[in-house]
Amino acid sequence: MTKLLFVCSRNQWRSPTGEQVWRRQPGIQARSAGTSPNARRKISEADIRWADIIFVMESKHKQRIMAEFPRLLENKRVHVLDIPDEYQYMDPELVDQLTDAVAHVLQTGV
Template sequence: MKRVLFVCTGNTCRSPMAEAILTHMAKQKQFPLQVRSAGIYAVPGDNISPQAKEVLSTEGIQTDHCAQRLSEELLEWADVILTMTKQHKNAVLLESPTLNKKVYTLTEYITDDAFDIMDPYGSSVEVYRRCAEEIYQHLETLMEKWSKE
């Protein structure tokens, strides 16, 4: 079973949406995955943003996510660590350079082209929806890639 860790800044927007969406997709496709998320500067226990929760809910995805800070334990647990930005990737590798073979931005992992997932923090539900759609499209490609392995 593959273990995936998504990483962003506060673990209240992008990474928990990616965690919830990929978990949902894996259940639908009966694909064996464990998925978690964390934030480099997360405040442990913070709730997922209301906008992110609303966007997920409209897609039939329920979550009771609480933020957690990125830890050595989570980094060791993961088979692959997918960050939302190049800056997040660099921050992880600065602290743990030996993980360079399992840390990627989400986009570079599936396309070999590292570009950032937009940060919807503090924006409208519509901006969160666009962010979730972007994440969803990348995760569809990810699932296709893994199903061929």
């Protein structure tokens, strides 16, 4: 079972969409969290420990979690998806981007 963690700022639209899209896939478990103190679900040490691969929507999310959890991230794969904060939850274009980008990483490891 591969465990995917999706991270955005407020855990409102992008990361919950990633969780929803990927948690239905065979062999995948998915969670989502946010980096903001105002996030619906704030990222925690437990989330980092749980995840095999972490997908962040923007570089700033990677910088924030690296600043907050440097030791925990030493052996973790963190991928920046470069998906801007301009989508609503389950927006079809967002779903397509998340599907394609994450599938590419899972298939190639890059």
